[in-house]
Amino acid sequence: MRSRPATEEKILRALSAADVLCDDCLADLAAVRPRQQANKRARALVLQGRVFREQGLCPRCRHARIVNRLPRPITPRLPLGSAVRKLDGRPWFTVERLREHGVIVRDLPGLGWVRASIGFWTSDDEIERLVENL
Numbered sequence: 001m002r003s004r005p006a007t008e009e010k011i012l013r014a015l016s017a018a019d020v021l022c023d024d025c026l027a028d029l030a031a032v033r034p035r036q037q038a039n040k041r042a043r044a045l046v047l048q049g050r051v052f053r054e055q056g057l058c059p060r061c062r063h064a065r066i067v068n069r070l071p072r073p074i075t076p077r078l079p080l081g082s083a084v085r086k087l088d089g090r091p092w093f094t095v096e097r098l099r100e101h102g103v104i105v106r107d108l109p110g111l112g113w114v115r116a117s118i119g120f121w122t123s124d125d126e127i128e129r130l131v132e133n134l
Protein backbone atom coordinates (compact mmCIF):
# COMPACT_ATOMS: atom_id res chain seq x y z
CA MET A 1 0.00 0.00 0.00
CA ARG A 2 1.34 3.40 -0.96
CA SER A 3 1.80 6.02 1.70
CA ARG A 4 0.06 9.37 1.35
CA PRO A 5 3.27 11.43 1.15
CA ALA A 6 4.53 9.28 -1.73
CA THR A 7 1.25 9.70 -3.62
CA GLU A 8 1.24 13.44 -2.99
CA GLU A 9 4.85 13.70 -4.19
CA LYS A 10 3.93 11.88 -7.40
CA ILE A 11 1.01 14.28 -7.93
CA LEU A 12 3.21 17.34 -7.33
CA ARG A 13 5.87 16.00 -9.70
CA ALA A 14 3.28 15.33 -12.42
CA LEU A 15 1.82 18.84 -12.04
CA SER A 16 5.30 20.35 -12.05
CA ALA A 17 6.02 18.64 -15.37
CA ALA A 18 2.61 19.13 -17.02
CA ASP A 19 1.46 22.45 -15.49
CA VAL A 20 -2.31 21.80 -15.69
CA LEU A 21 -4.09 18.42 -15.53
CA CYS A 22 -7.57 17.06 -14.88
CA ASP A 23 -7.93 14.28 -12.31
CA ASP A 24 -7.97 11.54 -14.98
CA CYS A 25 -4.79 12.75 -16.66
CA LEU A 26 -3.19 13.41 -13.27
CA ALA A 27 -3.91 9.81 -12.22
CA ASP A 28 -2.41 8.55 -15.50
CA LEU A 29 0.75 10.66 -15.43
CA ALA A 30 1.35 10.26 -11.69
CA ALA A 31 0.55 6.53 -11.85
CA VAL A 32 -1.94 6.90 -9.00
CA ARG A 33 -4.46 4.09 -8.68
CA PRO A 34 -7.37 3.99 -8.33
CA ARG A 35 -8.16 7.20 -10.22
CA GLN A 36 -10.31 8.49 -7.34
CA GLN A 37 -7.18 8.55 -5.21
CA ALA A 38 -5.75 11.31 -7.44
CA ASN A 39 -8.86 13.40 -6.81
CA LYS A 40 -8.75 12.76 -3.06
CA ARG A 41 -5.04 13.54 -2.70
CA ALA A 42 -5.24 16.62 -4.98
CA ARG A 43 -8.05 18.02 -2.81
CA ALA A 44 -5.93 17.37 0.29
CA LEU A 45 -3.09 19.31 -1.35
CA VAL A 46 -5.52 22.19 -2.02
CA LEU A 47 -6.18 22.45 1.72
CA GLN A 48 -2.41 22.70 2.25
CA GLY A 49 -2.21 25.51 -0.35
CA ARG A 50 0.10 23.38 -2.54
CA VAL A 51 -2.35 22.79 -5.42
CA PHE A 52 -5.12 24.91 -6.98
CA ARG A 53 -8.23 23.38 -8.52
CA GLU A 54 -10.44 25.35 -10.87
CA GLN A 55 -12.73 24.93 -13.85
CA GLY A 56 -10.61 24.89 -16.97
CA LEU A 57 -9.45 23.07 -20.06
CA CYS A 58 -7.16 20.10 -19.54
CA PRO A 59 -4.41 20.53 -22.16
CA ARG A 60 -3.73 16.78 -22.26
CA CYS A 61 -7.23 15.34 -22.90
CA ARG A 62 -8.78 18.65 -24.05
CA HIS A 63 -11.87 18.23 -21.87
CA ALA A 64 -13.39 21.18 -20.02
CA ARG A 65 -13.49 20.10 -16.40
CA ILE A 66 -11.94 20.73 -13.00
CA VAL A 67 -8.17 20.95 -13.48
CA ASN A 68 -5.29 20.94 -11.01
CA ARG A 69 -2.21 23.13 -11.11
CA LEU A 70 0.58 24.27 -8.85
CA PRO A 71 0.16 27.71 -7.27
CA ARG A 72 1.49 30.56 -9.39
CA PRO A 73 3.08 33.58 -7.80
CA ILE A 74 0.88 36.66 -7.68
CA THR A 75 2.34 39.55 -9.66
CA PRO A 76 0.86 42.68 -8.09
CA ARG A 77 1.69 46.10 -9.47
CA LEU A 78 3.14 47.01 -6.09
CA PRO A 79 6.34 45.26 -5.02
CA LEU A 80 5.43 42.05 -3.20
CA GLY A 81 8.12 42.73 -0.58
CA SER A 82 6.30 45.81 0.69
CA ALA A 83 3.11 43.80 1.15
CA VAL A 84 4.88 40.93 2.91
CA ARG A 85 6.46 43.25 5.47
CA LYS A 86 3.02 44.48 6.55
CA LEU A 87 1.72 40.99 7.44
CA ASP A 88 1.30 40.63 11.18
CA GLY A 89 1.58 36.85 11.42
CA ARG A 90 -2.05 36.50 12.50
CA PRO A 91 -3.92 35.49 9.35
CA TRP A 92 -7.40 35.68 10.89
CA PHE A 93 -6.86 39.40 11.65
CA THR A 94 -5.75 39.91 8.06
CA VAL A 95 -8.92 38.11 6.85
CA GLU A 96 -11.11 40.42 8.98
CA ARG A 97 -9.23 43.60 8.03
CA LEU A 98 -9.54 42.79 4.33
CA ARG A 99 -13.24 41.93 4.75
CA GLU A 100 -13.77 45.44 6.22
CA HIS A 101 -12.33 46.78 2.95
CA GLY A 102 -14.56 44.55 0.81
CA VAL A 103 -11.89 41.98 -0.04
CA ILE A 104 -12.79 38.37 0.68
CA VAL A 105 -9.85 36.06 1.44
CA ARG A 106 -9.60 33.01 3.63
CA ASP A 107 -7.31 31.74 6.34
CA LEU A 108 -5.64 28.40 5.63
CA PRO A 109 -5.96 26.76 9.05
CA GLY A 110 -2.73 25.62 10.61
CA LEU A 111 -0.48 27.19 7.98
CA GLY A 112 -0.47 30.84 9.03
CA TRP A 113 -1.32 31.83 5.46
CA VAL A 114 -4.09 33.83 3.85
CA ARG A 115 -5.36 32.72 0.47
CA ALA A 116 -6.69 35.21 -2.08
CA SER A 117 -8.29 33.67 -5.15
CA ILE A 118 -7.47 35.98 -8.02
CA GLY A 119 -8.65 35.42 -11.57
CA PHE A 120 -10.46 36.98 -14.50
CA TRP A 121 -13.31 37.90 -12.12
CA THR A 122 -11.03 40.09 -9.98
CA SER A 123 -11.03 43.83 -10.70
CA ASP A 124 -7.94 46.05 -10.56
CA ASP A 125 -9.60 47.94 -7.69
CA GLU A 126 -9.95 44.72 -5.66
CA ILE A 127 -6.27 43.85 -6.19
CA GLU A 128 -5.24 47.36 -5.12
CA ARG A 129 -7.40 47.13 -1.98
CA LEU A 130 -5.91 43.68 -1.24
CA VAL A 131 -2.32 44.90 -1.48
CA GLU A 132 -3.01 48.16 0.38
CA ASN A 133 -4.66 46.36 3.31
CA LEU A 134 -2.39 43.37 3.82
Ligand SMILES: [Zn+2]
Nearest residue numbers: 022025058061
Ligand atom coordinates in the same frame (compact mmCIF):
# COMPACT_ATOMS: atom_id res chain seq x y z
ZN1 LIG B 1 -7.23 15.58 -18.86
